Amino acid sequence: MLENVLGIRLVLLAGPSVPLPAPYELMTALTRLEVTNDSAQGDGFQLTVTLARSGVADYDLLQGGTLAPMTRVVVGVMFGVVPEVLIDGVITHTQFNPGSAPGEATLTVTGRDLTTLMDLEEKNASYENQPDFLIVTGVLAGYARYGIVPQPTPTTDVPIMLQRIPRQQETDLQLIRRLAQGNGFVFYLEPVTFGVSTAYWGPENRLGLPQPALSVNLGSASNVKSLDFANDALAVVGTRGVFVEPTTKTSIPIPALPSLKVPPLAAMPATPYRTALQRDTAKENSATAAISALASTMNSPDPATANGELDSVRYGTALRARKLVGVRGAGQTHDGLWYVRRVTHTIMLGANAQYSQRFSLSREGTGALTPVVRP
Numbered sequence: 420m421l422e423n424v425l426g427i428r429l430v431l432l433a434g435p436s437v438p439l440p441a442p443y444e445l446m447t448a449l450t451r452l453e454v455t456n457d458s459a460q461g462d463g464f465q466l467t468v469t470l471a472r473s474g475v476a477d478y479d480l481l482q483g484g485t486l487a488p489m490t491r492v493v494v495g496v497m498f499g500v501v502p503e504v505l506i507d508g509v510i511t512h513t514q515f516n517p518g519s520a521p522g523e524a525t526l527t528v529t530g531r532d533l534t535t536l537m538d539l540e541e542k543n544a545s546y547e548n549q550p551d552f553l554i555v556t557g558v559l560a561g562y563a564r565y566g567i568v569p570q571p572t573p574t575t576d577v578p579i580m581l582q583r584i585p586r587q588q589e590t591d592l593q594l595i596r597r598l599a600q601g602n603g604f605v606f607y608l609e610p611v612t613f614g615v616s617t618a619y620w621g622p623e624n625r626l627g628l629p630q631p632a633l634s635v636n637l638g639s640a641s642n643v644k645s646l647d648f649a650n651d652a653l654a655v656v657g658t659r660g661v662f663v664e665p666t667t668k669t670s671i672p673i674p675a676l677p678s679l680k681v682p683p684l685a686a687m688p689a690t691p692y693r694t695a696l697q698r699d700t701a702k703e704n705s706a707t708a709a710i711s712a713l714a715s716t717m718n719s720p721d722p723a724t725a726n727g728e729l730d731s732v733r734y735g736t737a738l739r740a741r742k743l744v745g746v747r748g749a750g751q752t753h754d755g756l757w758y759v760r761r762v763t764h765t766i767m768l769g770a771n772a773q774y775s776q777r778f779s780l781s782r783e784g785t786g787a788l789t790p791v792v793r794p
Contacts, residue, residue, distance in 0.1 A: 427774050430495035438493045445485055452766045454494050454505040456740035462506050462532040470524040486528050493613055496737050503737040504610035508532040532608050533565055537592035544587040547580045551598045558591045559618050566614045572621025576706050603717030623680055632745035632792045642734045646727035648753050654722040655689045658715045660697025662708035673712045684756045686786030689722040721781035729776040738762050738776050745792025755787030
């Protein structure tokens, strides 16, 4: 179902398993919609609808089952003719407020992305002689009916059954995230189109064409309402550890490894003032110990951050989390490419229609590496 908001069209689909255009009753009752794409905490959505009674019995939308728990919901926006899917998820929580007068009853519907379906059942399983990426691929294959396409990054460490056997004693989502953290990887679902998502499991993805630039202090070319920057000197953490050579029993320091965050985004990466000691690497082989040390470094947060709000009409598209974006007009120290950590899309419908996008960015230091960014 399409709803026009300041020239921007909202697309809302809902259904038990296959999402279909939302019914007219829901679209006319919808007053507020919020979608959050967060690289750290995952994606979620919230709908606020005004309810009308069907006679004296109950409210239509409560009886129809359209907003029942675990109903699949897909939210998208259209700037022109190309749709942008913001989230594909399921309803997990509802809150009803009957109000103090007729016409004031509201229902707030909250949901999470499709990773919720991977977190419902704890399992016991073992994966003999399988590297982490094959384990992840096999687990994700069980969710193909939801349009989830696995996109894992190959890993080189192959556990030998006589040495160790990877085991699962948690939900599929907890297993996938644990394996991702152990390799310094990230895991998330990225909607490709309506009903289809890729399941990315790998290092932070900094490849691809950057999104249109966030422009500040550039007169008529400016497209942000607010933008501020911060730098945490204690965010970056170095690592130190050893592994034991099995024949001579010699302790060997783990060598420094290059970061998997490629390409670099800052001309002056921050210096790690803190050091984490790897206490479990001594009993691991050289490859596993190196991966553990690298993962510890990769999992530390970026020191340079930025927060702001977009003018959605001037920007002309939906800003996407987990992708690159350029900043211009903020000076050489803060201009250049940034990684988009979080975007919250808020759409208000009715007389006070508006579409706002609040965002958070990060990178490993200061200074622009590129003289210009994509306008």
